[in-house]
Amino acid sequence: MLNALGFKVRKYHMNEGHSSLLALELLKQNSLDPNKVKELCIFTTHTPVEAGHDKFDYGLVGDLIQDKNDVEILRKYGGQNYFDTSIFAMNLSNYINGVTKRHSQISSALYPGYKIHAITNGVHSYTWTSPYFRKLYDRYLPDWENEPELLIRVGEIPDTELWEAHWNAKRNLIDEVNKKTGIGMDYDTLTIGFSRRMTSYKRPTLILSDLEMLRNINKRGKIQLIFAGKAHPNDEAGKQIIRDIYKVMKTLRDEIKIAFLENYNMDLAAKMVSGVDVWLNTPNCPYEASGTSGMKAAHNGVVNLSVLDGWWIEGWIEDVTGWSIGPKPDEKISIEETRLAELKDLYYKLYYIVVPMYYEQQDEWFKLINNSIGMIASYFNSHRMMRYYVTEAYL
Numbered sequence: 137m138l139n140a141l142g143f144k145v146r147k148y149h150m151n152e153g154h155s156s157l158l159a160l161e162l163l164k165q166n167s168l169d170p171n172k173v174k175e176l177c178i179f180t181t182h183t184p185v186e187a188g189h190d191k192f193d194y195g196l197v198g199d200l201i202q203d204k205n206d207v208e209i210l211r212k213y214g215g216q217n218y219f220d221t222s223i224f225a226m227n228l229s230n231y232i233n234g235v236t237k238r239h240s241q242i243s244s245a246l247y248p249g250y251k252i253h254a255i256t257n258g259v260h261s262y263t264w265t266s267p268y269f270r271k272l273y274d275r276y277l278p279d280w281e282n283e284p285e286l287l288i289r290v291g292e293i294p295d296t297e298l299w300e301a302h303w304n305a306k307r308n309l310i311d312e313v314n315k316k317t318g319i320g321m322d323y324d325t326l327t328i329g330f331s332r333r334m335t336s337y338k339r340p341t342l343i344l345s346d347l348e349m350l351r352n353i354n355k356r357g358k359i360q361l362i363f364a365g366k367a368h369p370n371d372e373a374g375k376q377i378i379r380d381i382y383k384v385m386k387t388l389r390d391e392i393k394i395a396f397l398e399n400y401n402m403d404l405a406a407k408m409v410s411g412v413d414v415w416l417n418t419p420n421c422p423y424e425a426s427g428t429s430g431m432k433a434a435h436n437g438v439v440n441l442s443v444l445d446g447w448w449i450e451g452w453i454e455d456v457t458g459w460s461i462g463p464k465p466d467e468k469i470s471i472e473e474t475r476l477a478e479l480k481d482l483y484y485k486l487y488y489i490v491v492p493m494y495y496e497q498q499d500e501w502f503k504l505i506n507n508s509i510g511m512i513a514s515y516f517n518s519h520r521m522m523r524y525y526v527t528e529a530y531l
C-alpha cells in the first residue's frame with residue numbers, strides 16, 4: 137500500500153509480531169534474499185510474557201494464506217512446528233530491541249540466540265503535561281515542548297508555583313471524581329492514584345490486600361484512593377478485579393474514600409496522572425515491560441511509588457525521585473517472599489514515609505516534585521526515545 141502511494145520507505149519498523157507478515161512481502165519483493173530484508177527491518181518487542189507472542193498452527197496459517205510457497209517461507213523463518221510471529225520478525229530484522237533495559241534482558245532469556253538491544257520508552261511531553269504545568273513550563277523554560285531536556289532546569293520555577301499548578305490539576309480531578317461518583321473527596325487529603333488496564337499481572341488490588349494496614353495508615357494521616365481502568369471483555373479475572381475494588385469501597389465506606397472511574401481513556405488518564413499526589417504501580421515482576429503512566433505522572437510533579445520493574449528500575453533513586461516497593465530486580469527470593477516484601481514495603485513506606493512527608497515535611501515533598509520533573513520527565517520522554525531509534529536503529 138505504501139508503495140502504491142508512492143512512498144519510498146527506507147526502513148520498516150515492526151512493533152510486535154502482529155506486523156511481521158510485512159517481512160514476507162519484502163522477501164517476495166527482494167528475490168527471497170533474507171539479508172536484503174534484514175537491512176530494511178527493525179523489530180521491537182513490547183511484552184516479556186511468553187503468551188503475549190502470537191503463535192499459530194500451520195494448518196490455520198495454510199487455510200488463511202492459500203499460497204503454498206508463502207507458507208513454506210513462513211515456516212523457514214518463523215519456526216518449524218508452529219508459526220511464531222515474533223521469531224519470524226526477529227529472523228528478518230537487523231536490529232531488535234525491547235522497551236526498557238530490564239525488558240531486553242527478559243526477552244533475551246525468552247528468545248536465546250538473538251541480540252536484543254534496549255531502547256527505553258518515553259512519553260510525549262506536551263501531550264501528557266496538564267495545562268497548568270504547560271503554562272508554567274512555557275513561562276520559565278520556553279520551548280520545553282520541543283526540547284523536554286530543558287525540564288532539567290525545573291529549579292528555575294519557584295516551589296510555590298509548582299505547588300499551585302499541582303493544586304489546580306488536583307482540584308480538576310477531584311471535582312470530576314465528585315461529579316461522577318458523589319463520593320465527596322476533598323482537595324487536602326493525600327490522594328493515591330492507580331489507573332491502568334484492569335488485568336491480573338498489573339495487580340490493581342495489591343494495596344487493598346490488608347485493610348487493617350490501610351486503616352492504620354489513614355489514622356496516621358488521611359488518604360483517599362482513585363482507581364480507573366477497563367478490563368478486556370474476555371478477561372474474567374480482570375473483571376473480577378473491578379468487582380473486588382467495589383467490594384472494598386463498600387467495606388471502607390465510612391473510613392477511607394475510594395473511587396473507581398469508568399470509561400478509562402486518554403482524557404481520563406491525563407486527568408489522573410496529573411491530579412493525584414502519588415502514582416502507585418504494583419505489577420507482578422518481571423511482566424511490566426516498560427509501563428508509561430508513571431512517566432506521565434512525573435511530567436506533572438506527581439510522585440511515583442512503584443515496584444522495581446520496567447522503566448522504574450531506570451528512573452528510581454530512593455527518596456530522591458520517589459519510592460520503591462519490594463525487592464531489587466536481581467534479588468533471588470521466592471515468589472512468596474517477594475509478595476511479603478512488597479506488602480511490607482508498600483504499607484511501611486506509606487505509614488512512615490509518604491504520609492508523614494506529605495502532611496509534615498512539605499519542603500521534602502517539593503524536592504520530590506522537582507526531581508520527578510527534573511530527573512524523570514527530562515529523560516523519560518519520546519523526544520529522547522526517538523533520537524535513540526534514529527541513531528541506533530534507523531540510520
Ligand SMILES: *Cc1c(COP(=O)(O)O)cnc(C)c1O
Nearest residue numbers: 332400401402405427428429430
Ligand atoms: C498511558 C496509558 C496506558 C499505559 O499505561 P501503563 O502505565 O503502561 O499501564 C494505558 N491506557 C491509557 C489510556 C494510557 O493513557
